[in-house]
Amino acid sequence: MTALTLVKVERIKLFSTRSPWWCIAAAMVLTVGFVALAAGLITDTDAQEFTAPQTQGPYRFGFMIMMIMAVLAVTTEYRFGTIRATFLAVPNRTSALLAKAAVIALVAAAVGEVAGVASWGLAKAIRGSEAPLDFYTARDYRVVFGVGLYYLVAAVFAVAIGVLIRQSAGAIALVLLWPLLVENLILIIPRVGDDIQKWLPFTAGNNFLAAGTDHVGNAGDGPGDMPFGPWGSLVYFAVITAALLALALVTAKRRDA
Amino acid sequence: MIEARGLTKRYGRTLAVNDLSFTVQPGRVTGFLGPNGAGKSTTMRMILGLDRPTAGDVRIDGKRYADLKEPLRHVGALLDARWVHPNRSARAHLRWLAVSNRLPEKRVGEVLELVGLTQVAGRRAGGYSLGMSQRLGIAGALLGDPGVLLFDEPVNGLDPEGILWIRQFMHRLAAEGRTVFVSSHLLSEMALTAQDLVVIGRGRLISQTSTSAFIEAASGSTVRVRGPELGRLREVIVAGGLAADDAPASDEGPAALVVHGATTDAVGELAGRAGLVLHELAAQRGSLEQAFIQMTGGDVEYRTGTPVGVAAPAGGPVMAVPGQPAGAGILSGAAPAGKGEPR
Structure with a gap:
């Protein structure tokens, strides 16, 4: 069985149910919709500082929904027993799950990319005359065109969580609470909280978008003195994700399906 | 041909399958018989490489399932008809299975026709009746035109028409020279379907004989x-x-x-x-159920207490209770009337 065959199988499986379509539509509408609202409602003064990276502010909507889609693509297979049908058809579980991760990662990346560019394009169409929405710095390009990469890695992260936990409710709760709550509330710990936060996966992933300043001098919204620069942060997040995926693959191979 | 040697599966302290060895021959329907909880499904999952045996191994035509290249071409299995995403159509379900083993996509139409689901193939599988789901499961098993077929309790919950259809279907598959291995806790059903029997109780092999010899010896x-x-x-x-x-x-x-x-x-x-x-x-002639209970004796995992007034001495002549029709009895928890206390 070639990798391409397995990718085709997972593509058929993903798109022959409705929920991924809903997830994709919701991710697009929420992400782009919020940018459009912001662009439309912003005051003329604030529009002076409405830059290309700021059009990516609501990226988290699509980002979270794509992680939920990735979790569900795995956990519904366990829930309905189709994971066993999958392992009967493809006894090499590692290949089967890697193909699934690849398909979902590509879909999430495409959604992130389209949503990112569409957000910027729509903002520019609405406020192009007043707001400095052109690309001036490397960060401007990186944030608008690179947001899909962050989606891609996060989707793989969510697939790994889905394989490890197998239950929809638990796995979704984890991928939502981890980036939204755990990595922020860690600051409550006195003295060391700040140092721990810098090394957490989603804080690092977000630094890929947040690091650096745009041309009007707005600093990114991540914590100061991150251990890596933007690309290093993305690589760091990807390495953690790869380790988690490896753990998930070993677990799936060992346990009874 | 399926060969199991010393197959053992332990879950914590429970021994679900205990040193089980048997052979399933091609060209015949072989029944896999045992009360509920005897380890039939676990054994089938180990044959198919879904569960990892604690000890022993099982081979299909000399190979482990995991070593089969494009396994659906060799082995077709229906372990649970509900292993379908409820929001996916029957056609899409069969299509991804076909693609995974590089089977021509026209096979999907052929097997749908074979099981009589062509009309409803575009509908979501979650809306199917049990009989239709069972047919879809069989379509999936037949997709790769395999030489070895495994069915776990295929007639459970089916109406008489569905039962007859499956029974005749299995005879046809065996007549074509395939290896057909069917599990059931319904001895009366197996008596009509299977030529050979592998009988287990509490995960241990009780006997492997022809169906007629089993019934004769037992009754x-x-x-x-x-x-x-x-x-x-x-x-x-x-x-x-x-x-x-x-x-x-x-x-x-x-x-x-x-x-x-x-x-x-x-x-x-x-x-x-x-x-x-x-x-x-x-x-x-004792009923088949009595024959079965006599053979599996103390090997029923969940036994009922002895009802007052019906007590018979343990190991007593079960066969002496005459005249029970050999009809559709269910062997599930109906342990032989025996010791009142749980073992």
Whole structure:
């Protein structure tokens, strides 16, 4: 069985149910919709500082929904027993799950990319005359065109969580609470909280978008003195994700399906 | 051909399958029989590489399942008809299966036609009746035109038409030279479907024989005999070297004797030589369920307590209870009437 065959199988499986379509539509509408609202409602003064990276502010909507889609693509297979049908058809579980991760990662990346560019394009169409929405710095390009990469890695992260936990409710709760709550509330710990936060996966992933300043001098919204620069942060997040995926693959191979 | 050698599966302290060895031959339907919880499904999952055996191994045509290249071309399995995403259509479900083993996509239409689901193939599988789901599962098993087929409780919950359809289908598959391995806890169903039996109880092999030999060996031969002079009749029979039990008057008829390990010929001749009048002389064939219970004896995992008044001595002559129709009894929790306390 070639990798391409397995990718085709997972593509058929993903798109022959409705929920991924809903997830994709919701991710697009929420992400782009919020940018459009912001662009439309912003005051003329604030529009002076409405830059290309700021059009990516609501990226988290699509980002979270794509992680939920990735979790569900795995956990519904366990829930309905189709994971066993999958392992009967493809006894090499590692290949089967890697193909699934690849398909979902590509879909999430495409959604992130389209949503990112569409957000910027729509903002520019609405406020192009007043707001400095052109690309001036490397960060401007990186944030608008690179947001899909962050989606891609996060989707793989969510697939790994889905394989490890197998239950929809638990796995979704984890991928939502981890980036939204755990990595922020860690600051409550006195003295060391700040140092721990810098090394957490989603804080690092977000630094890929947040690091650096745009041309009007707005600093990114991540914590100061991150251990890596933007690309290093993305690589760091990807390495953690790869380790988690490896753990998930070993677990799936060992346990009874 | 399926060969299991020393197959063992342990879950914590429970031994689900215990040193199980058997062979399933091609060209025949082999029934895999045992009460609920005997380890049938676990064994089937180990055959298919879904569960990892604690010890032993099982091979299909000499290979482990995981080593089969494009396994759907060799082995078709229906373990659970609900292993379909409810929001996916039957056609899409079969399509991804076909693509995964590089089967031509026209096979999807062929197997749908074969099981009679062509009309509803575009509908979501979650809306199917149990019979339709079962047919979809069979379509999936047949997709790769495999030489080995495994079905786990395929007739569970089906209506008579569906049961007949599946039974005939399996006979046809075996007649085509395939290896067909069907599990069931319904002995009466297996008696009609299977030529060979692998019988297990509590994860251990109880017997592997042909179905007819199993039923014959298990049901033995019992004769019911009745006449006006029961007392003398009993003396004559015992003097003739046979064991006789009293069968008091019941729904079955007036008081009579039940003779074990004898034929009607032998009992009739004994009575004739003594000049005794007989009102009844009949061979009793125990039901298949009783045969099964006798064979699996203490190997039922969940046994019921003994109802008051029905108590029989443990290991007593179960076969002596005559006249139960060999109909569709279910063997699930109905352990032999025996020790009241759980083991």
